[in-house]
Amino acid sequence: MSAVEFCNVKKQYADLHALKGVSFSVEEGAFFGLLGPNGAGKSTLINAMSGLVVPTSGSINVMGKDVISDYRVTRRALGLVPQELIADPFFNIRELLRLQSGYFGLKGAVQNAWVDELLERLALTEKANALTHQLSGGMKRRALIAMALVHKPQVLVLDEPTAGVDVDLRRTLWEFTRELHDKGHTIILTTHYLEEAEALCDKVAIMQKGQIKALDKTSALLSKHAYRYLKVSVPRAYLQADLPLPPALRGMLVEEESSALVFKIEKEVLLSEILGQLHQAQVPIEDISSRDATLEEVFIDLTADKGELKGEGKC
Numbered sequence: 001m002s003a004v005e006f007c008n009v010k011k012q013y014a015d016l017h018a019l020k021g022v023s024f025s026v027e028e029g030a031f032f033g034l035l036g037p038n039g040a041g042k043s044t045l046i047n048a049m050s051g052l053v054v055p056t057s058g059s060i061n062v063m064g065k066d067v068i069s070d071y072r073v074t075r076r077a078l079g080l081v082p083q084e085l086i087a088d089p090f091f092n093i094r095e096l097l098r099l100q101s102g103y104f105g106l107k108g109a110v111q112n113a114w115v116d117e118l119l120e121r122l123a124l125t126e127k128a129n130a131l132t133h134q135l136s137g138g139m140k141r142r143a144l145i146a147m148a149l150v151h152k153p154q155v156l157v158l159d160e161p162t163a164g165v166d167v168d169l170r171r172t173l174w175e176f177t178r179e180l181h182d183k184g185h186t187i188i189l190t191t192h193y194l195e196e197a198e199a200l201c202d203k204v205a206i207m208q209k210g211q212i213k214a215l216d217k218t219s220a221l222l223s224k225h226a227y228r229y230l231k232v233s234v235p236r237a238y239l240q241a242d243l244p245l246p247p248a249l250r251g252m253l254v255e256e257e258s259s260a261l262v263f264k265i266e267k268e269v270l271l272s273e274i275l276g277q278l279h280q281a282q283v284p285i286e287d288i289s290s291r292d293a294t295l296e297e298v299f300i301d302l303t304a305d306k307g308e309l310k311g312e313g314k315c
């Protein structure tokens with residue numbers, strides 16, 4: 001069964017088409033990445049799923065129920081970790097978690113035990129009595145995740161959970177979300193850190209200008225990419241001498257490191273052909289390695305403004 005199904009979802013703000021008919025589904029138990037440049041429509045889509053934005057047309061189902069007509073059921077199934085902490089400044093973190101869980105009918109010992117466990121798991125026990133303005137940015141992020149989890153939702157939606165957090169906390173949040181995924185939660189993640197999506201998500205959708213530009217298993221997106229990257233290590237002195245490369249090689253050069261050149265090569269082209277060109281240009285090769293594209297490179301290629309967008313189109 002699909003955890004979430006978007007069917008031809010459109011959202012218009014005056015004459016701006018923020019979503020132009022988005023259709024796709026997220027399978028139950030998936031770790032799904034929703035990627036796209038600023039303004040692509042990711043938050044609008046997530047907010048429509050959570051009932052915070054009403055689509056102009058189309059429908060969204062969460063765990064088989066419509067988010068508008070069955071909103072009580074779908075809100076219980078969803079936990080949203082928004083980008084910013086919007087909470088009453090006069091309550092401390094423990095009180096906020098109790099209040100939030102109370103909305104979902106948790107009470108008594110069960111409620112207290114779960115709130116304590118969340119505080120513990122998110123390393124907030126020491127700050128349980130602090131008010132929100134007394135928390136650091138990283139602690140606020142963790143508090144947001146705790147709030148989204150108070151009702152043990154089946155689907156957890158994280159809107160840029162690691163924006164602006166340090167490396168340690170990012171790793172902790174990765175581990176924690178992986179653990180939630182392993183326990184069976186469906187995770188939907190938006191992020192601008194492509195490395196994060198590559199490490200965590202088994203499937204990704206790339207949005208642009210309110211449409212789905214690509215949707216596939218992360219591994220398939222990487223392997224279907226038409227290019228590979230060839231790193232040629234050369235002596236520093238060679239690069240400092242600023243010797244010209246022939247135009248064919250220069251056209252493929254995407255990066256010049258202090259002692260290496262990186263070429264972007266069509267997969268169809270034989271490496272021996274490139275090596276021949278390097279040899280002819282008298283490039284002194286010290287070492288050589290080739291690799292597939294990273295998700296970031298696929299993303300940059302897909303979102304470069306060229307041609308028609310192609311969505312999944314089916315619901």
Ligand SMILES: Nc1ncnc2c1ncn2[C@@H]1O[C@H](COP(=O)(O)OP(=O)(O)OP(=O)(O)O)[C@@H](O)[C@H]1O
Nearest residue numbers: 013016017018036037038039040041042043044045
């Ligand atoms: N309430 C609103 N009123 C008018 N326009 C809006 C509103 N909310 C979003 N938009 C517009 O809709 C488009 C999509 O915005 P959205 O926030 O969904 O993008 P995003 O992909 O989440 O971007 P980011 O990565 O920057 O968070 C943008 O052009 C934005 O300005």
